[in-house]
Amino acid sequence: MKVEFYKHSLGELEKKAIVETLDSLFLTTGPKTKEFEEVFAKNMGVGRCVGLSSCTAGLFLTMKGWGIGQGDKVISPAMTFIATSNSIIHTGADVVFCDVDKETALIDLNQVEDSLKKDKSIKAIIPVHLYGQMVDMKSLRGIADKFNVKILEDCAHCIEAERDGITPGQLGDAAAFSFYATKNLACGEGGAVITNEQQLADELKVIRLHGMSKSAVDRHIKYKHWDMELLGYKANMFDIQATLLLTQLPRLESLWQRRNEICNKYENAFSKAGIDFPITLGGNKNARHLFTIWTPNGKRDDFLTYLQEQEIGVAVNYRSVHMRDYYIKKYGFKLGDFPVAEEIGEKTLSLPLYPKLENLEIDYVIDKVIEAHKVFA
Numbered sequence: 001m002k003v004e005f006y007k008h009s010l011g012e013l014e015k016k017a018i019v020e021t022l023d024s025l026f027l028t029t030g031p032k033t034k035e036f037e038e039v040f041a042k043n044m045g046v047g048r049c050v051g052l053s054s055c056t057a058g059l060f061l062t063m064k065g066w067g068i069g070q071g072d073k074v075i076s077p078a079m080t081f082i083a084t085s086n087s088i089i090h091t092g093a094d095v096v097f098c099d100v101d102k103e104t105a106l107i108d109l110n111q112v113e114d115s116l117k118k119d120k121s122i123k124a125i126i127p128v129h130l131y132g133q134m135v136d137m138k139s140l141r142g143i144a145d146k147f148n149v150k151i152l153e154d155c156a157h158c159i160e161a162e163r164d165g166i167t168p169g170q171l172g173d174a175a176a177f178s179f180y181a182t183k184n185l186a187c188g189e190g191g192a193v194i195t196n197e198q199q200l201a202d203e204l205k206v207i208r209l210h211g212m213s214k215s216a217v218d219r220h221i222k223y224k225h226w227d228m229e230l231l232g233y234k235a236n237m238f239d240i241q242a243t244l245l246l247t248q249l250p251r252l253e254s255l256w257q258r259r260n261e262i263c264n265k266y267e268n269a270f271s272k273a274g275i276d277f278p279i280t281l282g283g284n285k286n287a288r289h290l291f292t293i294w295t296p297n298g299k300r301d302d303f304l305t306y307l308q309e310q311e312i313g314v315a316v317n318y319r320s321v322h323m324r325d326y327y328i329k330k331y332g333f334k335l336g337d338f339p340v341a342e343e344i345g346e347k348t349l350s351l352p353l354y355p356k357l358e359n360l361e362i363d364y365v366i367d368k369v370i371e372a373h374k375v376f377a
């Protein structure tokens with residue numbers, strides 16, 4: 001048996017919708033993008049949504065919109081995808097990493113508070129709802145307000161979650177989403193920012209498109225001169241992306257249900273076999289983006305090779321960011337700086353998780369993981 005690491009869930013509905021969009025006037029940012037922005041903002045219970053080319057662009061442009069740049073600092077967890085912290089560096093600001101919790105792998109809020117106490121140049125915090133479980137946003141909001149800093153949620157893993165009655169984007173000042181090929185809502189490449197700050201949303205609409213005062217839609221009805229208000233970028237969502245997203249949105253919950261079922265099977269089987277994984281705290285709804293196990297000490301790469309030899313697709317999400325070459329050279333980080341992120345980065349191993357995964361495949365993965373655990377424990 002061969003089990004792919006990931007298969008997307010786009011199908012006949014998307015094919016039909018794409019043909020309709022191709023038959024229409026707009027390929028770029030047009031009526032479909034506008035519709036997606038309206039529907040997504042409403043779904044997430046937040047005032048505004050701006051469609052973008054990626055989550056990375058969303059994180060970067062939001063910080064630019066807030067005026068964050070050289071001389072400023074922004075907090076990122078050391079256990080995340082590099083996009084989180086790279087986007088900070090692109091603004092000209094510096095990254096302040098915080099370590100993560102041993103059991104959930106989510107950013108350690110005590111370290112966030114300590115960093116804010118020590119360093120007045122920190123302007124924002126980027127909490128990452130890693131693997132689909134939300135950071136404690138109520139507590140984080142309290143901390144951010146105490147030090148008067150912004151919260152920019154990295155929601156690349158997390159649309160469907162809930163914690164303490166709060167959903168992604170509700171307590172942050174802004175939240176960035178990814179619609180990259182393997183994310184829970186996917187169109188190949190794409191992203192969006194949601195926010196209740198009208199001013200930020202207006203600014204994002206301008207800086208996502210060169211700083212032009214009018215978009216293609218504004219210009220097509222009746223040509224009017226546009227001006228360039230400021231130096232923007234090129235990161236607008238376009239209608240082909242928006243079409244694929246709009247057709248999937250009504251299925252988001254049922255796709256989540258299947259992934260949740262798969263995770264429950266994994267968790268039951270692995271608990272019995274004594275295999276560790278990040279816990280979902282009681283009362284939380286986990287968006288179930290990635291399922292990772294924590295392999296025996298020093299054996300992750302052997303474990304990974306073993307599963308690959310059994311034709312099971314696997315990945316590593318993630319090795320700690322501060323120990324990547326670029327970050328070591330830029331900031332002089334060394335082993336021991338963020339020990340929990342380092343430890344998780346050395347033992348984490350992601351298994352196949354997607355709605356199309358069949359029961360026989362799940363059983364096969366479980367058998368082989370337990371077998372590998374016996375070999376390497």
Ligand SMILES: *Cc1c(COP(=O)(O)O)cnc(C)c1O
Nearest residue numbers: 054055056081083156178179180
């Ligand atoms: C995928 C991902 C991103 C970047 O998303 P893009 O849309 O590819 O830019 C950012 N943060 C995390 C945690 C991710 O997993």
